[in-house]
Amino acid sequence: MTDLKSLTRNELAEEMQSMGEKPFRAGQLYEWMHRKLAVRYEEMTNLPKTFAAKCAERYDYTVLNAVRVQESAVDGTRKYLFGLPDGNTVESVLMRYRHGNCVCVSSQVGCRMGCKFCASTLDGLERNLLPSEMLEQVYAVMRHTGERVSNVVVMGSGEPLDNYDNLLRFIELLTDENGLHISQRNVTVSTCGLVPRMRQLAEEKLQITLALSLHAATDAKRKELMPVAERYSLRELIDACAYYFEQTGRRITFEYSLVRGVNDSEEDAALLTSLIGHRNCHVNLIPVNPIRERDYVQSERRAVEAFQRKLQNRGINVTVRREMGRDIDGACGQLRRRYQSEQ
Numbered sequence: 001m002t003d004l005k006s007l008t009r010n011e012l013a014e015e016m017q018s019m020g021e022k023p024f025r026a027g028q029l030y031e032w033m034h035r036k037l038a039v040r041y042e043e044m045t046n047l048p049k050t051f052a053a054k055c056a057e058r059y060d061y062t063v064l065n066a067v068r069v070q071e072s073a074v075d076g077t078r079k080y081l082f083g084l085p086d087g088n089t090v091e092s093v094l095m096r097y098r099h100g101n102c103v104c105v106s107s108q109v110g111c112r113m114g115c116k117f118c119a120s121t122l123d124g125l126e127r128n129l130l131p132s133e134m135l136e137q138v139y140a141v142m143r144h145t146g147e148r149v150s151n152v153v154v155m156g157s158g159e160p161l162d163n164y165d166n167l168l169r170f171i172e173l174l175t176d177e178n179g180l181h182i183s184q185r186n187v188t189v190s191t192c193g194l195v196p197r198m199r200q201l202a203e204e205k206l207q208i209t210l211a212l213s214l215h216a217a218t219d220a221k222r223k224e225l226m227p228v229a230e231r232y233s234l235r236e237l238i239d240a241c242a243y244y245f246e247q248t249g250r251r252i253t254f255e256y257s258l259v260r261g262v263n264d265s266e267e268d269a270a271l272l273t274s275l276i277g278h279r280n281c282h283v284n285l286i287p288v289n290p291i292r293e294r295d296y297v298q299s300e301r302r303a304v305e306a307f308q309r310k311l312q313n314r315g316i317n318v319t320v321r322r323e324m325g326r327d328i329d330g331a332c333g334q335l336r337r338r339y340q341s342e343q
């Protein structure tokens with residue numbers, strides 16, 4: 001069945017027409033789904049019961065329910081595990097900042113990219129998420145907290161550019177002025193570096209931020225951490241980033257997870273500096289979040305600071321990601337794994 005919440009406004013209007021309904025029904029439905037965040041037709045009080053029944057017969061109405069919520073005692077970060085209609089589960093994270101609430105959404109159930117330090121990919125890819133299933137992660141958090149969400153980062157489980165069409169539809173719906181109307185500038189998509197898709201995304205000319213998970217400054221080291229590096233070289237990646245900036249005017253964010261003794265030396269910092277130092281960019285250093293299945297260890301605080309200083313001295317804009325939700329399986333895919341192993 002067609003998934004109602006994944007339809008754009010134009011598509012919804014066409015559906016109404018094909019059902020022989022009045023055009024304004026599309027606007028009403030859209031408002032209930034994407035602005036009032038209704039979880040069932042019974043809430044949609046201005047719709048005739050017969051019309052609602054017809055919709056229920058013809059369409060899937062996707063709603064996510066939290067099967068577990070964990071709140072960090074340290075910083076108030078919340079991690080949600082949502083049940084999907086087919087019985088799978090996905091993780092989302094709510095981070096509360098002074099400038100507003102940010103939700104980190106998953107784009108796939110599992111992942112097939114195989115990054116060595118990441119828990120989401122240990123069992124491979126289960127399936128892509130629908131646009132509605134990505135949206136519902138944000139909607140369900142809003143319903144649960146009663147608070148608005150101002151920022152969305154697609155940095156949960158999965159590789160968003162490996163689910164490209166659904167991702168674009170998700171962004172369109174999320175930023176639509178008739179829905180939540182989150183500003184494109186407040187949306188970040190993080191990729192492990194699928195070069196052709198990065199170039200395609202550049203040509204969409206959206207105002208979203210593209211974050212590239214770099215994690216190493218040489219091809220050899222990157223290949224040790226990320227199998228995707230066998231497919232695309234650093235040269236190709238950096239060129240694709242330059243193209244994204246050229247097409248959109250949006251500065252790239254480079255993510256660099258620091259792993260003790262692997263990619264956190266002064267030499268690594270120097271190599272990174274020469275790789276990206278002349279670019280208009282922003283570097284986000286992430287102390288690696290250790291997962292049980294691998295023996296990667298976080299860099300020492302001193303190493304993180306030295307690494308940061310080295311980049312700053314060359315005028316690179318650097319932040320160290322505040323570690324949030326460390327006590328609640330904050331890293332991608334950890335909560336879902338724990339939940340599954342308990343079932």
Ligand code: SAH
Pocket residue numbers: 113115117118119154155156157158159160190191192193211212213214255257286287288289290291331332
């Ligand atoms: N597939 C996308 C988005 C998901 S991961 C990507 O690769 O960018 C979001 C970020 O968290 C990526 O930079 C990823 O490499 C990083 N990450 C995953 N597991 C981590 C861990 N255990 N510790 C630190 N960073 C991790």
